[in-house]
Amino acid sequence: MAPLPPSTAPRPAPRSWWRRNQIAITPWLFLAPGILFFAIYVLIPVGQSFNISLYDWDGLGAAEYVGLRNYEEMYWDDAFYTSLRNNVIWLVLYLLAIPAGLAIALFLNQTVTGIRIYKSLFFFPFVISQVVVGLVFSWFYDPSFGLLNVMLGWVGLGPVNVLGDEDWVTYGIIAAGLWPQTAYCMILYLTGLNAVDPEQIEAGRLDNAKGLRMLWHIILPQLRPATFIAFVVTIIGALRSFDLISIMTQGGPFGESRVLSFYMFEVALSEYGFRMGYGAAIAVVLFLIMLCFITYFLWSMYREEKGR
Amino acid sequence: MTIKHSAALAALAVTTALGTGALAESHEMALSGELKIFSDMSNPAPRAVMEGMVERFGEMHPDLEIELTIIDREAYKTQIRNFLTANPPDVANWYAGNRMAPYVDAGLFEDVSDLWEGELSETLASTKGAMTLDGKQWGVPYTYYQWGIYYREDIYAEHGLEEPQDWEQLKSNCQTLLDNGIKCFTIGTKFLWTAAGWFDYLNMRTNGYDFHMALTAGEVEWTDDRVKQTFANWRELIDMGAFIDDHTAYSWQEALPFMVNGEAAAYLMGNFAVAPLREAGLSDEQLAYAQFPAINPDVELAEDAPTDTFHIPAGAENKEAARAFLKFVTSAENQTTINAGDALGQLPVNSQSSVDDDEFLKEGFETLSSNSPGGVAQFFDRDAPAEMAKVAMEGFQEFMVKPDNIDRILDKLERARQRIY
Numbered sequence: 001m002a003p004l005p006p007s008t009a010p011r012p013a014p015r016s017w018w019r020r021n022q023i024a025i026t027p028w029l030f031l032a033p034g035i036l037f038f039a040i041y042v043l044i045p046v047g048q049s050f051n052i053s054l055y056d057w058d059g060l061g062a063a064e065y066v067g068l069r070n071y072e073e074m075y076w077d078d079a080f081y082t083s084l085r086n087n088v089i090w091l092v093l094y095l096l097a098i099p100a101g102l103a104i105a106l107f108l109n110q111t112v113t114g115i116r117i118y119k120s121l122f123f124f125p126f127v128i129s130q131v132v133v134g135l136v137f138s139w140f141y142d143p144s145f146g147l148l149n150v151m152l153g154w155v156g157l158g159p160v161n162v163l164g165d166e167d168w169v170t171y172g173i174i175a176a177g178l179w180p181q182t183a184y185c186m187i188l189y190l191t192g193l194n195a196v197d198p199e200q201i202e203a204g205r206l207d208n209a210k211g212l213r214m215l216w217h218i219i220l221p222q223l224r225p226a227t228f229i230a231f232v233v234t235i236i237g238a239l240r241s242f243d244l245i246s247i248m249t250q251g252g253p254f255g256e257s258r259v260l261s262f263y264m265f266e267v268a269l270s271e272y273g274f275r276m277g278y279g280a281a282i283a284v285v286l287f288l289i290m291l292c293f294i295t296y297f298l299w300s301m302y303r304e305e306k307g308r
Numbered sequence: 309m310t311i312k313h314s315a316a317l318a319a320l321a322v323t324t325a326l327g328t329g330a331l332a333e334s335h336e337m338a339l340s341g342e343l344k345i346f347s348d349m350s351n352p353a354p355r356a357v358m359e360g361m362v363e364r365f366g367e368m369h370p371d372l373e374i375e376l377t378i379i380d381r382e383a384y385k386t387q388i389r390n391f392l393t394a395n396p397p398d399v400a401n402w403y404a405g406n407r408m409a410p411y412v413d414a415g416l417f418e419d420v421s422d423l424w425e426g427e428l429s430e431t432l433a434s435t436k437g438a439m440t441l442d443g444k445q446w447g448v449p450y451t452y453y454q455w456g457i458y459y460r461e462d463i464y465a466e467h468g469l470e471e472p473q474d475w476e477q478l479k480s481n482c483q484t485l486l487d488n489g490i491k492c493f494t495i496g497t498k499f500l501w502t503a504a505g506w507f508d509y510l511n512m513r514t515n516g517y518d519f520h521m522a523l524t525a526g527e528v529e530w531t532d533d534r535v536k537q538t539f540a541n542w543r544e545l546i547d548m549g550a551f552i553d554d555h556t557a558y559s560w561q562e563a564l565p566f567m568v569n570g571e572a573a574a575y576l577m578g579n580f581a582v583a584p585l586r587e588a589g590l591s592d593e594q595l596a597y598a599q600f601p602a603i604n605p606d607v608e609l610a611e612d613a614p615t616d617t618f619h620i621p622a623g624a625e626n627k628e629a630a631r632a633f634l635k636f637v638t639s640a641e642n643q644t645t646i647n648a649g650d651a652l653g654q655l656p657v658n659s660q661s662s663v664d665d666d667e668f669l670k671e672g673f674e675t676l677s678s679n680s681p682g683g684v685a686q687f688f689d690r691d692a693p694a695e696m697a698k699v700a701m702e703g704f705q706e707f708m709v710k711p712d713n714i715d716r717i718l719d720k721l722e723r724a725r726q727r728i729y
Contacts, residue, residue, distance in 0.1 A: 059389055060414040078720065143554040164556030252498060253556040254706035271385050272698035
């Protein structure tokens, strides 16, 4: 190899600022649009909501600063506790969609002629609009011509006015909500079941596992990602339960089926509302409840990433 | 949806056919420019009425470019807040009574007391009070309708009953009907306001118009004994089983079939219930109107008659044309036309107008103009502030289902009253 000729080229110019920091900056540049819109549509409104919740404002005139009085009023407000109680009932009972979805998914996870048609039929309720679900169920529950009462009549049970009875109404609406939500969980589990490792099942069989033991020890652990997603979407779905209530009962009878999101809407934006400050205060409480779950989700995702 | 009426086209139309005082008067002013009207008259019949009014007004003022925007009636109730502040038209629909208070207080409606000076105060006297806040008038009425008991004449005749003249007769009629397996009254309280109609009448008949107005204005405690008496009267009917079962599950329309099928004999409702009842097959021989009978003979009869109105937003640009339009709307001739049976099918407010030849309109007009000495109320949710109305109407609904909770309900309403007013 010939010796290198003495370098005649000029010393390279000092690297530009951009070149020196490129690696550090690039991820932020890619993130910038996301951060920008997240800030505009999520973070800033959260701050604004909190700010409005400190005022008494009807949306038209001047806003009057009242400090924490909206929260104090909420503390004495029966309707708020009714809504909060219903929110808890929603959160607990809505989770039934997960085992129900799993059961249907296991049932449908077989190779029979036409299974795709059955799968799509079971998925159908998730495709139709919540408004339609609400209407269908309010007719189903109708005390004068609804199917439910006809069916109860067959077994000799008296007519029930599900949506007009303050003890039944929330459960009636949740049952309507479970119909599409179960379908959603089912589809999540069906995709999850596709990814179950046949070799592990084989190994389980050799060790004489079957039935529930097989499900619990072999299948379910492999379905963990699907369960996690199903849990997330169901919790969010329960907290967002607004459209069904609005369609089926408007929060009635006498406010017994309200949840926080509906109460917030009613107070701040409906025909008889326009108390922006109080509505915002309810929104803040709802946000804090959601924050508990969001923190949990983020934390468990973070732990999972780290574990890898 | 926007409909533009070209002034040129309107000018081509024949204008001489309508020669009346009101017309001649408004011809004196040459109006020009653009007149933007936002209206909530979105149902088919009201829509045609609104479009007809704009057309006739356009013919009178060929140089005026009128832009009419019709907004869905329910959506309008929330949109009005936005457009009054951001993009005000020159004329807008709304309702009389306390319903206009938020906009008047926020300075968004124009004071139109000048229009009311002189003649209008006489011809529109019946609603002047409802249009007045702080001693000034903030708009003009174009229509109202009576409330009352609409009952099945044939069912009453079958059981030998007559139109109730007093509270005792109303109850004895009811008992006869119940003995024959017929509910006295149909009602659907899902959307709450129907129960408020009952409260309005029971309270006005028990304690009178002035007390009712004081109560809705927040001057009387809800735990007052007089209020309790109203609820006690109401309870008599509830304990009899006078109302249909499961009414919390029905809207007012869903409660109609009970009356059409003969399962219930009467309905306390506004006159707008007549049209669907007729469409459902009830003839005028089967259907009749009765004024709500007296309960306490010492108080004068008073009625509910919700009034729909036109206003000029404070931010309007063509206020001169807007005033001319309001004047045109209130003219006797126009009110006769727009309230006819084939148009709105309601009552004209102008006392010089004639009422269409319709059994229910005639009886309603009679009731309101000569049989309501106590006064004319708007309706609970228009007389009381929106927030109080909401809480109270929920209380009424709860009371109709669980009359035993009355003390708890009244305590709740009283707490709400102290907070709201």
